[in-house]
Amino acid sequence: xxxxxxxxxxxxxxxxxxxxxxxxxxxxxxxxxxxxxxxxxxxxxxxxxxxxxxxxxxxxxxxxxxxxxxxxxxxxxxxxxxxxxxxxxxxxxxxxxxxxxxxxxxxxxxxxxxxxxxxxxxxxxxxxxxxxxxxxxxxxxxxxxxxxxxxxxxxxxxxxxxxxxxxxxxxxxxxxxxxxxxxxxxxxxxxxxxxxxxxxxxxxxxxxxxxxxxxxxxxxxxxxxxxxxxxxxxxxxxxxxxxxxxxxxxxxxxxxxxxxxxxxxxxxxxxxxxxxxxxxxxxxx
Amino acid sequence: xxxxxxxxxxxxxxxxxxxxxxxxxxxxxxxxxxxxxxxxxxxxxxxxxxxxxxxxxxxxxxxxxxxxxxxxxxxxxxxxxxxxxxxxxxxxxxxxxxxxxxxxxxxxxxxxxxxxxxxxxxxxxxxxxxxxxxxxxxxxxxxxxxxxxxxxxxxxxxxxxxxxxxxxxxxxxxxxxxxxxxxxxxxxxxxxxxxxxxxxxxxxxxxxxxxxxxxxxxxxxxxxxxxxxxxxxxxxxxxxxxxxxxxxxxxxxxxxxxxxxxxxxxxxxxxxxxxxxxxxxxxxxxxxxxxxxxxxxxxxxxxxxxxxxxxxxxxxxxxxxxxxxxxxxxxxxxxxxxxxxxxxxxxxxxxxx
Ligand SMILES: Nc1ncnc2c1ncn2[C@@H]1O[C@H](COP(=O)(O)OP(=O)(O)O)[C@@H](O)[C@H]1O
Ligand SMILES: [Mg+2]
Numbered sequence: 001x002x003x004x005x006x007x008x009x010x011x012x013x014x015x016x017x018x019x020x021x022x023x024x025x026x027x028x029x030x031x032x033x034x035x036x037x038x039x040x041x042x043x044x045x046x047x048x049x050x051x052x053x054x055x056x057x058x059x060x061x062x063x064x065x066x067x068x069x070x071x072x073x074x075x076x077x078x079x080x081x082x083x084x085x086x087x088x089x090x091x092x093x094x095x096x097x098x099x100x101x102x103x104x105x106x107x108x109x110x111x112x113x114x115x116x117x118x119x120x121x122x123x124x125x126x127x128x129x130x131x132x133x134x135x136x137x138x139x140x141x142x143x144x145x146x147x148x149x150x151x152x153x154x155x156x157x158x159x160x161x162x163x164x165x166x167x168x169x170x171x172x173x174x175x176x177x178x179x180x181x182x183x184x185x186x187x188x189x190x191x192x193x194x195x196x197x198x199x200x201x202x203x204x205x206x207x208x209x210x211x212x213x214x215x216x217x218x219x220x221x222x223x224x225x226x227x228x229x230x231x232x233x234x235x236x237x238x239x240x241x242x243x244x245x246x247x248x249x250x251x252x253x254x255x256x257x258x259x260x261x262x263x264x265x266x267x268x269x270x271x272x273x274x275x276x277x278x279x280x281x282x283x284x285x
Numbered sequence: 286x287x288x289x290x291x292x293x294x295x296x297x298x299x300x301x302x303x304x305x306x307x308x309x310x311x312x313x314x315x316x317x318x319x320x321x322x323x324x325x326x327x328x329x330x331x332x333x334x335x336x337x338x339x340x341x342x343x344x345x346x347x348x349x350x351x352x353x354x355x356x357x358x359x360x361x362x363x364x365x366x367x368x369x370x371x372x373x374x375x376x377x378x379x380x381x382x383x384x385x386x387x388x389x390x391x392x393x394x395x396x397x398x399x400x401x402x403x404x405x406x407x408x409x410x411x412x413x414x415x416x417x418x419x420x421x422x423x424x425x426x427x428x429x430x431x432x433x434x435x436x437x438x439x440x441x442x443x444x445x446x447x448x449x450x451x452x453x454x455x456x457x458x459x460x461x462x463x464x465x466x467x468x469x470x471x472x473x474x475x476x477x478x479x480x481x482x483x484x485x486x487x488x489x490x491x492x493x494x495x496x497x498x499x500x501x502x503x504x505x506x507x508x509x510x511x512x513x514x515x516x517x518x519x520x521x522x523x524x525x526x527x528x529x530x531x532x533x534x535x536x537x538x539x540x541x542x543x544x545x546x547x548x549x550x551x552x553x554x555x556x557x558x559x560x561x562x563x564x565x566x567x568x569x570x571x572x573x574x575x576x577x578x579x580x581x582x583x584x585x586x587x588x589x590x591x592x593x594x595x596x597x598x599x600x601x602x603x604x605x606x607x608x609x610x611x612x613x614x615x616x617x618x619x620x621x622x623x624x625x626x627x628x629x630x631x632x633x634x635x636x637x638x
Contacts, residue, residue, distance in 0.1 A: 178370035179372060181337050182366060183383070184358060185335060186358070186383050186384035189358075
């Protein structure tokens with residue numbers, strides 16, 4: 001079918017607007033991170049950096065500080081980066097593991113209250129985090145979990161579990177029951193079937209759940225602001241601290257922001273390979 | 286190998302009963318086919334034998350031992366699913382060896398048995414492939430291979446050929462039958478296709494709406510259907526069934542609802558005026574002098590035989606002739622029913638008279 005010029009123009013305009021809308025801020029962050037500090041206040045604003053520098057990254061990563069006479073932020077940045085990575089990965093692994101088991105139980109086991117329980121868990125998606133923040137804080141204090149990896153990861157898990165559970169349940173429901181029945185007749189038990197038949201076939205679903213959880217945990221701000229004040233402080237909480245009363249360090253903010261963008265992007269690119277569907281082809285009809 | 290006995294088995298889903306007391310005795314080594322229209326409960330019964338469905342009432346015994354409460358994996362049965370249910374992430378070899386690996390059989394034994402099964406089924410060159418790289422017929426063979434590798438007490442098949450094209454279906458039909466003749470494993474096979482049932486089974490169980498209508502060898506069912514349902518279900522083209530009654534006076538004759546008259550065998554002992562159904566297979570009619578007049582409506586040559594649809598009074602009757610005769614639509618034929626092979630059914634209960 002040949003589309004009219006107007007029609008195509010319309011589509012391309014839409015695509016362009018969307019691209020600028022979503023990629024614009026990212027581009028600005030990346031561009032600013034290699035712009036010398038003096039140029040930040042230059043007017044008019046240039047779309048392309050006029051001069052190129054890696055000074056901000058040097059400061060951030062603590063390389064050759066003597067030359068630029070910068071502040072020592074590397075230690076803070078390193079620990080925040082590490083904290084972000086550790087809590088996000090821990091939350092992802094825990095969340096996917098728990099929701100996979102849970103979703104399988106909700107799909108294939110019959111027990112009283114199954115639908116109600118599932119509904120209740122998923123309904124917690126509708127509860128805004130700030131509504132439960134204070135009671136949660138009290139609970140975490142009494143469990144001595146504030147400012148610990150475990151504590152933060154568990155909060156993330158509770159935040160993303162319902163979504164992941166819901167997603168994985170529909171993934172498991174779509175798997176042909178006859179495969180599991182065949183395995184049952186072949187002598188496999190429930191857990192064996194789960195690990196050797198169901199999980200390998202649910203790869204794309206598990207990957208999607210992992211990506212959602214990782215990205216969600218990576219971008220959390222409010223929760224770590226309260227629950228990760230010091231030793232487990234992640235990037236999201238550290239970066240705004242480069243804004244002080246008298247000085248906004250655009251260089252550090254955009255350099256650390258760039259790194260904070262690149263890591264989840266790498267994770268998504270890496271996991272994307274496992275999102276391929278069509279794994280089931282040829283098993284049933 | 287083992288016998289399977291199904292005694293007064295019932296199955297309900299919620300308040301709906303779908304099997305109403307089914308009883309079947311299957312002997313050791315027998316090939317039994319459950320046949321019936323879609324939705325009559327064949328798969329449900331098969332799955333109950335497999336242990337995939339709970340038994341709401343009655344008993345199922347395998348090898349003389351009641352297995353109602355025995356888990357599927359301890360029943361020593363293998364099932365071939367309609368959808369094949371091959372594990373998509375495993376090679377053909379891994380699919381076939383799955384149960385043996387689970388049972389922790391020695392590696393070389395697994396390999397040996399998988400190779401043997403593959404040889405029987407002509408799968409030797411496909412062992413490294415994944416199910417997605419196989420054709421429909423090959424997948425079907427792998428599914429069977431997975432079953433025979435187990436060397437189970439009983440094979441269960443649920444419409445295994447329904448996803449294949451017509452030609453392959455005929456071929457697989459004879460392969461499955463040969464396989465059974467070779468292995469002699471008790472087999473319960475479900476199909477809705479009466480031709481499949483007739484050609485493969487030692488005995489056929491005809492089911493309808495959760496009841497067993499008749500159990501017998503293929504030729505039993507063909508020669509002596511117990512009731513109208515079996516009479517109409519078995520045989521292709523189907524038996525001609527004409528409603529009417531026995532003449533109330535004059536010579537003993539069958540009088541169709543529209544008034545047409547058909548001859549009856551001399552020895553019949555039927556009440557005058559009784560409502561009956563006159564059943565005549567298309568192949569049990571010849572053409573000759575002094576028969577019943579019929580107008581030719583349609584001629585369908587199949588090569589081996591010629592099927593002629595004709596009309597006696599207001600009734601359509603199909604006649605299958607071995608001889609090729611020169612007739613055309615609108616001609617009148619004189620049909621002579623083979624009275625020795627006539628079937629009469631009670632017009633009210635549908636039972637054979
Ligand atoms: N899980 C189920 N829940 C409720 N009804 C079912 C279920 N499975 C089968 N049935 C019903 O039981 C009857 C028999 O089904 P089935 O054994 O699959 O028939 P067949 O294999 O002879 O076509 C059908 O009326 C079907 O609707
Ligand atoms: Mg069925």
